[in-house]
Amino acid sequence: MVLHDDYTQLRMTVNRHSSLPLHQQLYEILRHKILQGEWEVGEMIPTEPELMQQHNLSRITVRRGLNRLANEGLIYRQQGRGSFVAEQTLEQGLTRIISFTEDMNQRGMVPRTEVLFSDLVPSPEDVAERLGLEPGAEMARLERLRLANDEPMSIEESYLVHSYCPGVLEDNYAVNALREALEAKHGIRILRARQIIRAVRASTRQARLLTVPARSPLLFIERVSYSQQNLPVEFLRIYYRGDRYSLYNELNG
Amino acid sequence: MVLHDDYTQLRMTVNRHSSLPLHQQLYEILRHKILQGEWEVGEMIPTEPELMQQHNLSRITVRRGLNRLANEGLIYRQQGRGSFVAEQTLEQGLTRIISFTEDMNQRGMVPRTEVLFSDLVPSPEDVAERLGLEPGAEMARLERLRLANDEPMSIEESYLVHSYCPGVLEDNYAVNALREALEAKHGIRILRARQIIRAVRASTRQARLLTVPARSPLLFIERVSYSQQNLPVEFLRIYYRGDRYSLYNELNG
DNA sequence: TAGTGGTCTAGACCACAAA
């Protein structure tokens, strides 16, 4: 399964007529190149003066884009040496929205997906409340089993506001990426999300699906995702095997 | 239990002879004021021009400090209106190192601590490996039960490199803050940490201490903390009750 | 209209790394 990047049609230099800030355009261009593998891990990316010339930008604007990349851990900067592509870390799972596929690739595993359910349902009360909707609104529900190296890793239950993406369930999400379909077919780009992380006990069904002993501990994430218009579009529940999955992050004093 | 802030002796304007960057000094001054309650939640903090004048700084330097506060969620900025103190969010638990006391206060609960163990032990192999030390080095071990509103919330097991903080266990850490003692008595300031988050099953002893049913799911955090010299000084294991404790954070696309 | 934050520029000096 190949995930197309969000920025396939991205131009390779900044567009001064765009409404997007120049520093953000530069950030997206460089991020795209880094994720595409334009440079090896540890390889130096162009210097600030080079980027200034290539994109005809001031140093402050260039630095703003570079600093964002550094803050997000995609590059590290060394005074007197240069800026270098950082190793892909698992940390991104706690700061950036990444797909299961991307997540497993970073962890060096081969992802696979099985669709368990795919139907239209009236919004349950708890889901409606999380999304700030009226209960009973039509939702597209998609439940998927996610596997890594052919072993079950997690169960994902996704609720999408169907009026925003009518017909979204016609695709086969065992092989297609949901976020790609949302962007390509419905113009919905998920830019922000809030999530809560808990430890829970596996239900009988979950234990069977995940092939773990009954009542095993699971890492449980509930996530509300927001579109570019800042509208809540998806409610997601993910149950990860406690014995296989962990989250990593770094803290500052 | 009163936690003294790290910056009790902080001057109220920037020091141009300090080695610290001016934007960072401004950030720390404002952060200190916000945490001290100088402004109410939702109240507007001084505008950029005011800060420029008060501290005799350029706008770019002021903005750099303000943007860091905004990135860390302490303020939010609104074009045309001003910058405002944000509600203290639980998010900070996933980006900033905060004490149990601070954490519980943010969650509106009253913290209490009981010391379960406090002794010197040779470093176990796994702990030594995580800290990059030779196994068998002398470690101060401190195990504490943390309570919120008088109900058990978590078990914390802390391993400190004893040669960095000899005699550290002489204090009573039921009432004193470990991080305060490290800074005040041993000159160790913990500035950075890496952690891994998992879901595990409670042992019999853990279940008893936390007053949860046997084999309950727990949120388990393993953390390595680094000093201002970037030396690993502490290895920490925290077991949180799965039914009471959750982590919150926000993601970007 | 006045005041706020958002973006962008040109230019300067410094600290650090490598040749």
Place this chain on the structure above:
DNA sequence: TTGTGGTCTAGACCACTAA
């Protein structure tokens, strides 16, 4: 010595908010 990133400045224009 050269080139890198780190810090800081003055000044400009824009977009948004509120009166």
